Amino acid sequence: MDKAVLMGTEMNSSGGKRSLVHWRPNATINGHGLIIGASGTGKTYRLKATASALAYEYGARVIIIDPHGDISTEGEQRAHFNETSPYGLNPLKVNPDPVSGGVNRAVRNFLATINRSSHRLGARQEAAMRRLVEDIYAKNGFDASDPRTWNPMTNPDVRGRSRSQHVYPNVSDLKHYALFKYKQLMTGAGGPAFKALTELNRTIKTLNKQVLREHGDISEKAAIDHISDADSDKLEKLKLKAIESYQEYVTATKTGDEINDLLRYTDIKTLESLVDRIDHLEKAGIFKDSPPVFSGDVGVHVYDIHALGRDEQKMFVDVLLEDLWNEQKAKGPVPAPNTFIIMDEASIFVDKDSDHIINILVREARKFGLGIIFASQSINHFSEDVLANVGVKLILGVDQLFVGEMARKLRVDARRIDSIRPRQSALIQTKVIGDQKSDYVDIFLSR
Numbered sequence: 001m002d003k004a005v006l007m008g009t010e011m012n013s014s015g016g017k018r019s020l021v022h023w024r025p026n027a028t029i030n031g032h033g034l035i036i037g038a039s040g041t042g043k044t045y046r047l048k049a050t051a052s053a054l055a056y057e058y059g060a061r062v063i064i065i066d067p068h069g070d071i072s073t074e075g076e077q078r079a080h081f082n083e084t085s086p087y088g089l090n091p092l093k094v095n096p097d098p099v100s101g102g103v104n105r106a107v108r109n110f111l112a113t114i115n116r117s118s119h120r121l122g123a124r125q126e127a128a129m130r131r132l133v134e135d136i137y138a139k140n141g142f143d144a145s146d147p148r149t150w151n152p153m154t155n156p157d158v159r160g161r162s163r164s165q166h167v168y169p170n171v172s173d174l175k176h177y178a179l180f181k182y183k184q185l186m187t188g189a190g191g192p193a194f195k196a197l198t199e200l201n202r203t204i205k206t207l208n209k210q211v212l213r214e215h216g217d218i219s220e221k222a223a224i225d226h227i228s229d230a231d232s233d234k235l236e237k238l239k240l241k242a243i244e245s246y247q248e249y250v251t252a253t254k255t256g257d258e259i260n261d262l263l264r265y266t267d268i269k270t271l272e273s274l275v276d277r278i279d280h281l282e283k284a285g286i287f288k289d290s291p292p293v294f295s296g297d298v299g300v301h302v303y304d305i306h307a308l309g310r311d312e313q314k315m316f317v318d319v320l321l322e323d324l325w326n327e328q329k330a331k332g333p334v335p336a337p338n339t340f341i342i343m344d345e346a347s348i349f350v351d352k353d354s355d356h357i358i359n360i361l362v363r364e365a366r367k368f369g370l371g372i373i374f375a376s377q378s379i380n381h382f383s384e385d386v387l388a389n390v391g392v393k394l395i396l397g398v399d400q401l402f403v404g405e406m407a408r409k410l411r412v413d414a415r416r417i418d419s420i421r422p423r424q425s426a427l428i429q430t431k432v433i434g435d436q437k438s439d440y441v442d443i444f445l446s447r
């Protein structure tokens with residue numbers, strides 16, 4: 001097996017013979033790559049060819065993030081993400097690693113991911129969201145200070161849905177909890193009184209439904225008059241209980257701070273906006289307990305996210321990369337890249353914040369066999385981490401307007417960028433291990 005990806009042939013022949021130009025991930029400083037080119041210069045085309053070569057010639061697992069649904073390759077397995085997908089990712093999953101994982105980190109990541117969308121949370125919203133998320137972990141028995149509780153399979157204190165279904169809390173759990181808190185605030189009087197009122201309501205609803213099922217001809221409002229005597233007694237008891245709880249609460253008023261205490265969690269408006277926000281996240285349909293299952297350690301696995309809005313795409317990719325990174329780290333260090341992430345339209349997803357997952361991957365993922373290949377129309381969105389560290393760079397041609405800037409940033413002669421003939425020629429730089437100088441080479445592209 002030739003562990004190389006053919007990129008083209010060298011333009012300048014030496015002794016009349018043109019040598020082939022390969023990218024050998026094994027022999028390059030890392031498995032990361034950057035493909036830059038204006039619209040129509042063949043970035044997606046090149047990504048497809050690279051994906052196939054990496055999977056079927058080099059023998060790697062290739063994960064394609066497909067934001068337009070146009071990166072198809074033969075033999076691929078494709079998972080479509082949309083409102084009705086049967087699978088999804090869970091942004092509240094906790095990395096159980098005692099050193100690099102944990103509940104606090106999961107909370108931070110979740111908030112950061114939401115804040116990278118076009119609607120940042122305000123200070124109050126962020127504080128309230130943090131409490132909601134912390135509460136939901138606590139309710140399921142996850143303790144931020146005890147790593148033994150970070151895996152729902154082995155957590156000795158596991159509770160709630162995490163206990164019954166051996167899963168992490170998810171966005172739906174968060175939504176139910178936020179809604180519960182909201183209703184509690186709206187109806188006042190704290191936990192016990194609110195619970196009593198909720199139980200009363202639920203019971204009335206059930207009894208009314210029974211009546212309506214039996215008598216098709218009465219209105220919902222009139223149903224209550226038709227319930228049996230025994231059920232009426234039951235209702236009376238529940239009503240009394242609710243009244244007593246409220247009475248107790250009102251009678252116990254001492255400091256005049258009772259309402260403020262109730263609102264300590266947050267104010268009603270903030271909580272209302274969060275319920276909306278979380279509802280929106282849940283309705284996107286992509287955040288669920290179970291991820292798609294791809295078979296085989298070698299092959300092309302496509303995450304097709306073209307049906308998602310821009311914000312959802314960004315959040316999805318943040319969560320996906322975090323999951324892949326944790327999975328890859330858990331397998332331990334390896335000598336050569338065995339998994340590649342291919343990211344088209346990378347400017348949507350990259351971030352200059354050095355704590356962002358993409359920059360972490362570019363700096364640290366090599367040891368764990370993970371390479372990431374970006375394609376983009378411009379280099380402006382990329383951090384120094386990316387520009388300085390990728391093992392291979394391919395320039396497919398850019399608009400005259402950007403030639404000067406790119407030449408400066410990538411340290412290459414502007415005239416050479418200018419003379420690229422799109423889809424025919426390109427400039428490539430590979431940083432080969434043990435080779436100090438890594439000059440750009442002019443190539444004719446391979447098909």
Ligand SMILES: Nc1ncnc2c1ncn2[C@@H]1O[C@H](COP(=O)(O)OP(=O)(O)OP(=O)(O)O)[C@@H](O)[C@H]1O
Binds near residue numbers: 040046423
């Ligand atoms: N080396 C090549 N040889 C032959 N055809 C090519 C080559 N590169 C690209 N093409 C063709 O050129 C067209 C544009 O390529 P592609 O879609 O990959 O561009 P792109 O850089 O991804 O553009 P955009 O930024 O608009 O997505 C496609 O029809 C593709 O098949």
Ligand SMILES: [Mg+2]
Binds near residue numbers: 043044045344
């Ligand atoms: Mg494209």
